[in-house]
Amino acid sequence: MTRGKLFVISGPSGVGKGTICKKILEADGNMRFSVSMTTRAPREGEVEGVDYYYVSKEKFLELLQEGELLEHNKFVDNYYGTPRRNVVEWTESGHDVLLDIDYHGAFQVRESYPEAVLIFIAPPSVEELKARIRGRGTETEEQIEGRIAQAMEDLAQADEYDYLVLNDDVNTAVWKVQQIMRIEKGKEV
Numbered sequence: 424m425t426r427g428k429l430f431v432i433s434g435p436s437g438v439g440k441g442t443i444c445k446k447i448l449e450a451d452g453n454m455r456f457s458v459s460m461t462t463r464a465p466r467e468g469e470v471e472g473v474d475y476y477y478v479s480k481e482k483f484l485e486l487l488q489e490g491e492l493l494e495h496n497k498f499v500d501n502y503y504g505t506p507r508r509n510v511v512e513w514t515e516s517g518h519d520v521l522l523d524i525d526y527h528g529a530f531q532v533r534e535s536y537p538e539a540v541l542i543f544i545a546p547p548s549v550e551e552l553k554a555r556i557r558g559r560g561t562e563t564e565e566q567i568e569g570r571i572a573q574a575m576e577d578l579a580q581a582d583e584y585d586y587l588v589l590n591d592d593v594n595t596a597v598w599k600v601q602q603i604m605r606i607e608k609g610k611e612v
Contacts, residue, residue: 427453427514428608429536431522431529432600434544435574437555439590443544444523446597447604455513455520460492463501476506494524494531505532519604526580540607542600543584547591549575 434440448454460476462483471477478486483502486492495504505522513520522532532539546552556570581587586603590596 425517427455427516427518427520428604429510429514429520429522429532429539430604430607431524431532431539431541432544433524433526433529433541433577433580433584434590435546435552435577436570437552437574438544438546439593439596440523440544442593443590443597443600444521446593447521447600450597450601451519451604453518455509455518457505457510457513457520457522459503459524460486460506461501461503493535494528496525496527504528510536519608526577526583530583540586540603541584542586542588542603543581544588544590544596544600545578545581547589549578 462480492504493507510520529541588599
């Protein structure tokens, strides 16, 4: 049995990563999506095991100490990370795995799982990205400015990825990511 590949999708907030991941998962029955773990409380409507695995800080730190997390980070007093077990089990059983994580996590994955393929999703322009972030209408101006500042930091990391995909049209971006995946899986043949 051929071992599955691990694909990491990153990019700034508002660039369309979630939409791209959703379309890829819908089109590829062999692809698995790795749900992250967090110590924050579930938000209204979030589902355990679908949106996140919710654990206590003590449990998270215990898993981290035991090497059970592929990557991790801390934001605003809460921890986030990718459970290693699912990724390893899925790839060893021939499934490809998709992660949607920030660049901090992507670079940790590269260190502990060097065969992972890192794909950065970029906006058509900084102005377009700012318009998308503002267009959500769900955040205060201070939160929007924070997201924009974080987006600029994210964009500065793009050169560190294996591939960069411009998302000026979501269907084209999905097609490009799928082509990258086909190429990367073909390297093992």
